Amino acid sequence: xxxxxxxAISWVGAVALALVDGxxxxxxxxxxxxxxxxxxxxxxxAGLVLAxxxxxxxxxxxxxxxxxxxxxDALGVLFALVSSGALLVALVHQVLDGxxxxxxxxxxxxxxxxLNGLFITGDVFNFYVFFELSMLASYxxxxxxxxxxxxxxxxxxxxxxxxxxxxFLLAVAAIYHVTGTLEMEAVAQRIAEVEANAVILVAIAxxxxxxxxxxxxxxxxxLPTVYVSSTPAVAAILSGAVAxxxxxxLLRFGAGILPVELELGAxxxxxxxxxxxxxxxxxxxxxxTAPEVLAYSAIGQAGYVLIAIGIGGPVGYGAAVxxxxxxxxxxxxxxxxxxxxxPLVAAAFAIGAFSVxxxxxxxxxxxxxxxxxxxxxxxxxxxxxxxxxGGALSFVYMLQLYQHDFWTGEGxxxxxxxxxxxxxxxxxxxxxxxLVSFFVACLVVALGLWPQPLLAAGQEAARALxxxxx
Amino acid sequence: xxxxxxxxxxxxxGSGAYLxxxxxxxxxxxxxxxxxxxxxxxxxxxxxxxxxxxxxxxAGEAVSDPVVQAxxxxxxxxxxxxxxxxxxxxxRIYVSARTVDLDELSSAEALRAEEEDSRELSV
Numbered sequence: 226x227x228x229x230x231x232x233a234i235s236w237v238g239a240v241a242l243a244l245v246d247g248x249x250x251x252x253x254x255x256x257x258x259x260x261x262x263x264x265x266x267x268x269x270x271a272g273l274v275l276a277x278x279x280x281x282x283x284x285x286x287x288x289x290x291x292x293x294x295x296x297x298d299a300l301g302v303l304f305a306l307v308s309s310g311a312l313l314v315a316l317v318h319q320v321l322d323g324x325x326x327x328x329x330x331x332x333x334x335x336x337x338x339x340l341n342g343l344f345i346t347g348d349v350f351n352f353y354v355f356f357e358l359s360m361l362a363s364y365x366x367x368x369x370x371x372x373x374x375x376x377x378x379x380x381x382x383x384x385x386x387x388x389x390x391x392x393f394l395l396a397v398a399a400i401y402h403v404t405g406t407l408e409m410e411a412v413a414q415r416i417a418e419v420e421a422n423a424v425i426l427v428a429i430a431x432x433x434x435x436x437x438x439x440x441x442x443x444x445x446x447x448l449p450t451v452y453v454s455s456t457p458a459v460a461a462i463l464s465g466a467v468a469x470x471x472x473x474x475l476l477r478f479g480a481g482i483l484p485v486e487l488e489l490g491a492x493x494x495x496x497x498x499x500x501x502x503x504x505x506x507x508x509x510x511x512x513x514t515a516p517e518v519l520a521y522s523a524i525g526q527a528g529y530v531l532i533a534i535g536i537g538g539p540v541g542y543g544a545a546v547x548x549x550x551x552x553x554x555x556x557x558x559x560x561x562x563x564x565x566x567x568p569l570v571a572a573a574f575a576i577g578a579f580s581v582x583x584x585x586x587x588x589x590x591x592x593x594x595x596x597x598x599x600x601x602x603x604x605x606x607x608x609x610x611x612x613x614x615g616g617a618l619s620f621v622y623m624l625q626l627y628q629h630d631f632w633t634g635e636g637x638x639x640x641x642x643x644x645x646x647x648x649x650x651x652x653x654x655x656x657x658x659x660l661v662s663f664f665v666a667c668l669v670v671a672l673g674l675w676p677q678p679l680l681a682a683g684q685e686a687a688r689a690l691x692x693x694x695x
Numbered sequence: 696x697x698x699x700x701x702x703x704x705x706x707x708x709g710s711g712a713y714l715x716x717x718x719x720x721x722x723x724x725x726x727x728x729x730x731x732x733x734x735x736x737x738x739x740x741x742x743x744x745x746x747x748x749x750x751x752x753x754a755g756e757a758v759s760d761p762v763v764q765a766x767x768x769x770x771x772x773x774x775x776x777x778x779x780x781x782x783x784x785x786x787r788i789y790v791s792a793r794t795v796d797l798d799e800l801s802s803a804e805a806l807r808a809e810e811e812d813s814r815e816l817s818v
Contacts, residue, residue, distance in 0.1 A: 350766055357773045364780060373791040374807075377800050380720065380784050387727050387777060388715065394734040394770060401763065402741035 227270050228280050228297050231305065231341045235263040239334035247330045253320035256330030260316055260337055264309040267341065271302040275685055281347065294408050296347030300481075300546065300686035304473045305344040307550050311465030311557040312337050314665055318561045319458040321657045326369055333462065336362035340466060344473060349397050349407045356393070356470065360386055363467045367451055369459050378454040385447040389437035396430035399423065413482045428486035431478045439471025439527045442501035449508075452520035457564050460516060464523050465557030472530050472549035479534060480542050480690045487537065494535030499611055501528025506618035510625070515563040518626045519556065522581060522619060526552045529596060529615070532608065536599045542687035544595035547679060551592035551672070555580035558665040563630075565654035565662065571631040573659075573666035578623035580669050583616045588672035591679060700740040708733035718797035720785040727781060731774035738767045 238259030245252045274280060279298035283289050316333050324330065339359025346352050364386070368379035401407055403423050404415040416424055433444065440448040452460050479487040487494075505525025512518045530552070533545035559577040562570050580589030593616055600608035672679050707729050714726030742764075746757030749764075789795050792803060 350769070354769060354773070357777075361776065361780060364784075368784065368787075371787075371791075373788065373800075374804060376784060376788045376791060377797075377804070380723075380781070380788060383777075383781060383784065384715065384723055384727060387781075388730065391727075391730045391734040395737050398734070398737040398741040398763075398766075401738075401766070402743070405743050407762070 227266070227273060228282050228295055228345060231263045231267040231270060231309070232338060232345070234259060234266055235334045235337040235341060238263070239331050239338055242334060243328065243331040247327050248324050250320070250323075253316075253324050253330055256334060257313070257316055257320055259334060260309065260313050263334075263337055263341065264306075264313050267302065267306050267309050270297055270345075271306045274302045275299055275682060279689065290406070290408065290411070293351050294347035295345055296409070297345045298686075298689040299682065300473070300476060300689045301344040303546065303550065303682050303686050304469050305341050307553050308340045308344070308466040308469050309337055311553055312340075312462060314557055314561060314661060315458040315461040315465065318461070318658060318661050319456075321655065321661065322458070326371070328365070329369060332362045332366050335359075336366065336462070336466065340470070343470065347409050349400055349409060349412060351407075353390070353394055353397055357390060359467065359470065360390060363463060366459050366462060367455050370454075370456050372454075374454045378450045381447050382451040386437060389434045389444075392430050393434035396427050396434065399427045399430070403427070409477070409482060416483065417485070424483065425486055425489070428479070428483045428490065431474070431483070432490070435471045435474035435478070436497075437471075438474065439468055439530070440524050441471075441527050441531060442497055442504050442524065445501070445504075445524045445527075448524060449517065449520040452523065453514075453516045457516075457560050457562075460519070460563075461557045461560035464519070464560060465553045468523065468527070468556075469549065469553055471527070472545065475531070475534055476542060476545060476686075476690060480537070484537075487534070491535045491537060494531050495608075498528040498531035498535055501525060501531065502611065502615045503528075506615055506622065509622040510618065512622075513626075513629060515559075515626055515630055518622055519559055519563070522622065523556060525615065525619065526556070526581070529592075529612070532611075533596055533599055536603050536608070538599075538602075539684070539687045539691060540595075540599045540602050542690050543680075543683040544592075544599040546686045547595045547683035548592035550679065550683070551580065551588040554665070554669055554672070555587070555589050558662065558669060561665070562662040565658050566631075567654050567656075567659055569659045569663040570654065571627075573662040574631060575627055576666040576669055578627050580673070581623050582620035584620070586670055586673035588669045588676070588679065590673055591676040595680070595683070696745075697740060700736065704733045704737045704740065707736065720788060720795040720797065723797075724778065724781045724785055728774070728778050731770075731777065735767050735770050735774065738763055738770055 242252060242256050247253065274297050279296060281294060281296045283292040283294055285292050312333055319329060336359050339355045339362060342355030343352050343359065346355060364379060364383040367382050368375050400412055403419045404412050406412055406415065437444040452463065502525045505521045505528060509518045509521035509525065512521060530545050530549050533541050533548055555577045558573060562574045562577065576587060580587035583589045583593030593612060596612050597609060600612060711726045711729030711733060714722045714729065717723060742760035744757060744760050746759045749758050749761040785795060792800055794800060
């Protein structure tokens, strides 16, 4: 029962809230309460799974192999927890700031439902259904604001990602055709006996589908437009929660189901990851506004995750999980802080910047450290150098941004002219908004000072992947 | 038979991809519709066995694979929702920008950005 609870809470809440006017503060706070309940349920589930191993249930009481399997293992619950957390922060931020659209709260809850579902499902097609549910919600969310710019960015976002979704669906059809099952564990067992050519095609389709979600280098073209035109809370949702689908999908489908093909493609992964890192960093260096820099930075950070997956093995997968999680938290922090000003926010933003650059004591430091360790284990000088240079470049562009936005007058002025939040109290945002950012910043520092839970959970997640039969 | 289906999927997907490259919101939407249906057709084709429909089959008769049909109907519903969303988005863009041409949209946007820049400079 605990396994469906996070899903059920947000689902019921989403349907109920879709019927009321989300612009009223009461409805907004109701959405926050539902999401918080779902977050707590996810945290309880995560605690249980991390303590006593994976939990499984078959929907509708069918026999295993007939009904849809829901399976919560360390990898899934970890991503579910981080994504719900990011959604919660973004939603609280938006509700404090005032919701301008009727459906915002309900959409965030639908997104939470989709994400919770796809992270704990053990069925390939069911994954597609939840995936589409969360993507539909995020297409609509990316249009939040209703300006022509946001609408056309939302349209591009939807079209490009739909292409990825249907490629994924084609790959699911192919998986069913060659293995005769949709259950992830059974697929992983049977795929070894299937003709290699067919499996490689399936693996490529999965890779492209998740590469588009994650915004990896050759599939990144939609990402900057969408991140730049959306409002801070929506950008935080996209980069802190929705992008997790890409990392999780690559880990689950690549490392969990198709490990042999993943190893075959390791070189491609490393090359594309390197290209992402370099491209993202160089583009971010040449931009001046916060959303643009952060958008290109997101492309670069996706490259690190890809490289960790390319290195493979328990160390590589563990590094990928830790990196993806640390990055999701720091991106959420940075995006919610971009348009607010005043005491505490500058500190919060600086902490986020440090975390992206990988400086201690922040969560991002341990993401980079794990990558270093994976590179050293692999005995690859190029990899270690790349992580170092990438980190140095991100330090430069984040600090440049910090300087422009928080130190010099023009950045402050632009913010108070652009963000309606900042305009209210003489350039200073409301205390509650600032406290939200500051709270996330404290979390980033706490994870940097006491990283043991994060690292242990990452290892546990990597073990969960290894536990799937090759 | 499978080859025929595979060819059909390929042609439909290809036509959809061609439409996606057009700078017109409605053609792009149609492209997505075609690609969605290519995926649906591929789902139906991926069935493991062929025969009578699973509901009316008698004992001993070959039964067609019911799983792919369940998958296809789910995918059709999702495709329908997605099409509705894309069309409503295209309509909203038309209402606010009075055009469905992507080139015109982006040039209008560049113009707006330039105006904003010059305003900022004059302040």
